[in-house]
Amino acid sequence: MPPVPLLELDGIDLSFGGVRAIANVSFTVEKAAICAVIGPNGAGKSSLINVISGLYRPARGVIRFDGKSYARLTPAMASRIGVARTFQNIALFKAMTVLDNIIMGRAGKARAGAVEDALGLPRSRRDEQVNREKAEEIIEFLDLEAIRHVAAGTLPYGVQKRVELGRALIAQPRLLLLDEPMAGMTFSEKREMCRFILDANATLGATVILIEHDIGVVMDLSQHIVVLDYGEKIGDGTPDEIRSNRRVIEAYLGAETPQAA
Amino acid sequence: MIYRQAGFLTADYRTERRWVPHAVDRWALTAFLAFAALAVPVIGNDYLFGAILLPFLALSLAAIGLNILTGYAGQLSLGTTAFMAVGAYAAYNLNLRIPGLPLLASIVLAGIIAALFGILFGLPSLRLKGFYLAVSTLAAQFFVEWALNKIGWFSNNNSSGVITAPPMAILGIAVDSPARKYLLSLGIVAVLTLVAIRLTRSQTGRNWIAIRDREVAAASLGVPVFRVKLVAFAISSFYCGIAGVLWAFTYLGTVEPDGFNLSRSFEVLFIIILGGLGSIRGCFLGAAVMVVFPLLLSRFANAFFATALDPGIQEDIENILFGSLIVLFLVKQPLGLVRLWDQFKRRLETWPLSE
Amino acid sequence: MDWQFALEVLIGGLLSGVMYSLVAIGFVLVYKSSGVLNFAQGAMVLFAALTFVSLVERGVPFALSLAITLAIMIAIGFAIEHAVLRPLVSQSPMTLFMATLGVSYVLEGSAQLIWGAEVHNLDLGISDEPLTLSGIDVSTFDLFAAAIAAAMVVGLILFFNWTRIGLAFRAAANDELAALAVGLRLERIGGVVWAAAGVVALIAGLLWGARTGVQFSLSLTVLKALPVLILGGFDSIAGAIVGGLLVGATEKLAEVFIGPMFGGGIESWFAYAAAMLLLLIRPSGLFGQKLIDRV
16 A cells, blocks of 8 residues: 555645636655645745635645545644645735744643733743744754844845745654745755755655746756646656656647647 | 843753743842832832822733734724723622621622623624624623613712722732822732733634634634634733723722713723734833823923913813824834833843944 | 504614714725724714814814815824824734824823813704604715715715826735835825825714714714724725614614613624624634735
């Protein structure tokens, strides 16, 4: 019997006010894999990430996570079953310090309630202690020591991306969704980010799905690539298979508009 | 270089998480609190307690309540005094109807009743956001004013809904003089301020800021958004409710439902805008301005025109000045007086070497 | 129940609803163009009415008073936009709202400081003899107010569909970035919209003032307009009108037929309760556009 894949999407359909953003997309992601989702702008990549993290509810289709089916996944459920993510336009809490932002990644794991927090009861203190220890591990892992007490909103773009990765990693996710983690970065920043992603995958054991436009990076990082175009899946396979996929080449080079796709 | 941070290092998380990290600040705060608790009751006169300190403490507490909901959790409320009124009338009725209930117990219970009421009017936050939710708090405001006026039971059938503070005592000591009322207020406000600081520095507080700044991202991180909002409503109303008790029992002594009207809600909102949204210290700075400013204005008018201002004109001038201050702060210093204070301290660190 | 009486109450309610719409339309103009919930609209109504009536009482001819007040309201509109809203551009809606709250305090304070706080009677020369139509009494004044409101809406529609600045406004309301990209000067549009809100406030102020007397409570019309906006949606003029009619009618019917059960006085919160109920079913009001939370 083959091992159960971590994520299976089955016939996902999503539309906004009549416009179909995702059309009948299905694919699977194996455990511990790095999977890239690529495609031209407006292909539905971010929408797909939003579906997997429970922010958008698909009109049709099933999401299976580690063998369990979810027809209506909410963000809270997604976080509970071990999905963490970053956002295309960086969604850090600007007024909070880097440290607090990273600790926020453990929000779903808090055990103390508001009354315990108010009175400083043991469970609340223990939460704080554990949060801080885990956060320091992440801060060390991502080289953020020098700026741990700096407000996140004041940091340069590339560093904010790294902090956001840290916030996702501290939850020890089983599935890490990265929406354009390297957009707008310089070459050396990209290289650094690649190292962090590979490390997270290898040492923390997170399965990764990432959206990325830099095809070089995609081919190097991932074992598995899914290609979307106008909401439809037009390619799915190893980097080599994708490289020789005719429909992908057409979509990318904008050769003859495919008549009967 | 009067005041400096150099040489201030922390070796463990406990020291680092201190509420007042700087030793000089810690000494200053301790000295200030000791002065407020030990010296002020002896040297203060009835005017200081009655016209300045008692309203200041009650308004500060109400401001902390509103700041938790609006400044930290980002849910605009225009019905602060509705929750104050619920607290005041609840404490009055608890005292009246449960003989032998200790004063502090009735105050805490009144806070809890206000909190339940807050949860009720926070329920729409499941579906409503922004202004739509603010209108729900306005509904609370008008409904409470109406109910306290129309339903005689709340005021023990007083024809105009007026309640009078009962005689108060703690452990057999009568709280009857202005100085003792001041000590009672100070004690309650001090304890609740410490609790509020603890809250805002815990996961609960981080969750509030998170839903204020990025609700969608917060949800993705597993923050139970709706529950976090309701908790903010509950705790905020708890604080406002107890502030209402202080307002009615220690400051005014006798209140009518209209004493808790919409303008007073706006007044509390102004306090947190001036003091600093999302800052506990700011609540005290803002409340001080709100209480002292009108007194100064009338003193000033007395000195200048040699007669007292017509109360209507004084109110118009206050409105113009407060309105302008609000706009000025929102435009120039949205983080309020507390930020000005911090900037001043930073100046002290470098003075006279650089700007 | 006497159906004729009920009908009379209903018509009276609908017509007083028109008065609510008058204030609400001022809100919608500003909200649609800049996303600001302008709490100062009520204070502008007060300011306009008080200025006009004070000028008339000081012997200034009716038409000249009207012209002067109109000019002042336009100037105030531009001034608010320039001094308050423009420096706050790109701030959160909550900040903008609080700023307009500050503005409303300034306007209320100055109106009363300049003109005094007495109650003034305002006579627009319209009789308030009830008009009897097939046995039902209808207030002439309310009909007149409704006609003015209708004329104002037609005027606004013409303005937005047939003038350059109107088209620019609609473009900006639709897509601010695109409007900027084709070279529209948004600052000017902002100023014009606030000036238009000032004019609407003047019209509302005259009609409300003639009905209830010119006094501080005119400023509280803002609180009447809020449930109307909730029902109609903050961004729809049609919604403001239908919402006003709905609030006016249900409020009057409730006051007459349900109110006595509660000891009266329920109009202070009834419209809010009704609006809240509707909101829970339709979170964006009857006509407002449904917003999708984009990530």
